[in-house]
Amino acid sequence: MTEVAYVVEYDGGYDDRSEVVFARNPMEARRLGANELDAEEESCTFRRAPEFDGCASHDELRQAQLDAGWWFTCGYCERHVAVGDTYFAGENEDEEYEFEPVLWGDVYCNGWHAGADAVDHVVRRIRSWEGAEAAIERFPGAVIERVNPNTFHHERRNELVATVEFRVPPEFQFVFWWQVGDNSLTMSALAQQEWSGYRHWLKEHRERSEQA
Numbered sequence: 001m002t003e004v005a006y007v008v009e010y011d012g013g014y015d016d017r018s019e020v021v022f023a024r025n026p027m028e029a030r031r032l033g034a035n036e037l038d039a040e041e042e043s044c045t046f047r048r049a050p051e052f053d054g055c056a057s058h059d060e061l062r063q064a065q066l067d068a069g070w071w072f073t074c075g076y077c078e079r080h081v082a083v084g085d086t087y088f089a090g091e092n093e094d095e096e097y098e099f100e101p102v103l104w105g106d107v108y109c110n111g112w113h114a115g116a117d118a119v120d121h122v123v124r125r126i127r128s129w130e131g132a133e134a135a136i137e138r139f140p141g142a143v144i145e146r147v148n149p150n151t152f153h154h155e156r157r158n159e160l161v162a163t164v165e166f167r168v169p170p171e172f173q174f175v176f177w178w179q180v181g182d183n184s185l186t187m188s189a190l191a192q193q194e195w196s197g198y199r200h201w202l203k204e205h206r207e208r209s210e211q212a
C-alpha cells in the first residue's frame with residue numbers, strides 16, 4: 001500500500017503542535033508523527049489528510065499547509081508566520097505589513113529573514129571549522145568529539161565563541177571542554193589525572209619525533 005498523508009496532533013495544553021506525515025497506515029502515522037513532534041504516542045491524535053496526499057517535496061507540503069491556513073515559526077526570528085497575517089515594523093513599529101512567507105527548507109517571514117538565516121548558518125559552520133582546527137593545533141593528538149559554534153564566552157558574556165569537546169591520548173577516556181582562544185580548560189579531579197597523562201604522552205611523543 002502506498003503512503004498517504006495524515007495530520008498528527010499533540011495536545012500539550014499550552015503547547016499544541018501538529019505535523020503532516022506520510023504513512024502506510026494510521027498506526028505508522030501516529031508513530032512517525034509522535035517522533036516528529038517529540039511527544040509520546042499516547043498524547044497524539046491523528047486524522048487522514050487527503051488534501052496533502054499529492055505533495056511531492058517538503059517545500060510543496062509547506063506551501064500547501066500555508067495555503068490551508070497553517071502557521072509556522074520563522075526559521076530566523078521565531079515569529080508566527082501565516083498567510084494573510086500582519087505584523088508591525090518600521091522605526092516606531094507602527095507600520096503594518098502582510099507576511100509573504102518564504103520557503104527555503106524552513107518557513108521564513110520574508111526573503112530577508114531567509115537570507116539572514118543562511119548567513120548565520122555559514123558563520124556557524126566557519127566558527128565550528130576554525131574551532132576544530134585551533135583545537136587540533138593546540139592539543140596535538142586530540143580527537144574532536146563535537147564543536148558547538150554558539151556558546152557564550154565564559155568571561156566576555158556577550159561574545160559568541162566555539163566550544164570544542166575532545167578526548168586526548170593515550171587514554172581517550174574523559175571529554176575536555178575548551179573555548180577557542182582560552183588559556184585554560186575546565187575539568188574534574190579525575191580528568192586532571194588523565195590530563196597529566198596526556199602532557200606526559202605529548203612530551204615523549206615530541207622527544208621521539210625530534211630523535212627521528
Ligand SMILES: [Zn+2]
Pocket residue numbers: 074075076077078079108109110113
Ligand atoms: Zn522572521
